[in-house]
Amino acid sequence: MGAAAAAVAIAERRMIQAFEIAGATSPETARTPSEVGVDEHSRSWHRLVDRAVIREESPGSGRYYIDREVWQAVRRTRMRVLTVFIIIVAGVWLYFAILGLLHSTAR
Secondary structure (H helix, E strand, O other): OHHHHHHHHHHHHHHHHHHHHHOOOOHHHOEOHHHHOOOOOOHHHHHHHHOOOEEEOOOOOOOEEEOHHHHHHHHHHHHHHHHHHHHHHHHHHHHHHHHHHHHHHOO
16 A cells, blocks of 8 residues: 555656646646646546646646645645654554553563
């Protein structure tokens, strides 16, 4: 599961970088997916469009750009989730470590 999540994050980051390299960072500089060199049928594309990280210049135009503020918000949210997960895992580990220590000293 962790490797799959990492692969998704890498694919999304590459797609964002492609938009940045193409200069498609505002409605005025929007480009088509083929101009940017990305696959608009990929899972990463759909995830980023669903999260409004990649936005269409105007409905039906076929020209897209990245919303950097939304991308930063998505990244911050992911970091928060990861931090909470690590804290929970560490807490569970600590609980069982203390439980084991108490169990071994009770003998």
